[in-house]
Amino acid sequence: MLHGCSGCGYFNKSQGNQCVFKDDAVNETAARMREADGIILASPTYFGGIAGTTKAFLDRVFFSSRAYFRYKVATAVSVVRRAGGVDVYRQLQNYLELSETIMPPSQYWMTVFGLSEGEVLQDKEGIQTVRKNARAMAWQLKVIDAGKQAVPAPQAEEKIQTNFIR
């Protein structure tokens, strides 16, 4: 069973920005994502949105670890039977945008159509979209790796947080 995010902010006080719930895969997966050069998020489409357990997982991973994902190359893809896939893709992109990741381009929105296992392979245009995105991602990773000594990343800034209360 996966916990939803309680918004407790425990990660701010904890050693190594841990999520407070330690009995599932969130902290372990977040640690692996911190080490990775690139991140790929994927979700099926459930009632026009990200699948519930996936959302619970992503809320907690990105709330506690997004500071570690800055300038990683990252992309997202949704799977859908019929409608709502673009919404899910946009929802997945929110995590990547708010983590200051670098998102590779493609020719169309990253959503592929299918229901049973392997059916997406028949979605030739969708698969081409994913393939072009994957190639762009691999290229961006190599460009960043080749250039990072010569062209350092921008300095991080202290976060300014303003709440629109009044």
Ligand SMILES: Cc1cc2nc3c(=O)[nH]c(=O)nc-3n(C[C@H](O)[C@H](O)[C@H](O)COP(=O)(O)O)c2cc1C
């Ligand atoms: C709870 C639930 C809600 C779903 N909602 C949608 C939907 O809004 N639009 C759609 O096209 N397909 C919908 N589907 C079909 C899934 O998008 C489809 O099963 C998915 O491509 C396969 O991913 P999965 O086998 O990993 O769940 C839904 C399926 C489930 C189980």
